[in-house]
Amino acid sequence: MIVRKMNAAEIDVTINLFHYYRDEAIESMPWIEEEYDENSVINTIRTHSSRWDHIWLNAYVNSRPAGFIAGFLSECPWNSSLVDANVNFIYLLDSHKNMDNFRELLNGFHEWAKTCKAKNINAGDIGVDPERFKKLFEHMGFKEKLLMSKGIE
Numbered sequence: 001m002i003v004r005k006m007n008a009a010e011i012d013v014t015i016n017l018f019h020y021y022r023d024e025a026i027e028s029m030p031w032i033e034e035e036y037d038e039n040s041v042i043n044t045i046r047t048h049s050s051r052w053d054h055i056w057l058n059a060y061v062n063s064r065p066a067g068f069i070a071g072f073l074s075e076c077p078w079n080s081s082l083v084d085a086n087v088n089f090i091y092l093l094d095s096h097k098n099m100d101n102f103r104e105l106l107n108g109f110h111e112w113a114k115t116c117k118a119k120n121i122n123a124g125d126i127g128v129d130p131e132r133f134k135k136l137f138e139h140m141g142f143k144e145k146l147l148m149s150k151g152i153e
Contacts, residue, residue: 001096001104003057004108006057015045017068018041021068022041048071053116054072055071056068057109059105066093067090067093068090069091069109076119083119084118085121092105
């Protein structure tokens, strides 16, 4: 498996890969099916693959994308000269889900974060499978922080 930045010509196959992520998210968060907007996804992928303070890396097996990791930089609120790198998404197709492949994705993200002089990498989950991702990130050396969510009615 090779992890690298997505080329502009690969946006369509990356969007198709994102559909698998969406389908998995719908299993635990059914409202995503109704809220899902293809144009927003396209803009998200374009933003993460074209701005210096964002990153979109695909994992390739025989030139076909099998997963991705994406994120962004944010200034620390107590010192704007310090930045953290934040993982927005991490995903692998079921056929490629294993610790070695997740490690490759995180290593690619880590290298980008180092290049950007980030102090920390923060990672979370939008609710797809919080326990699975908690175990994954802990296995990769992450320490637990608190992030909670409440809908606004």
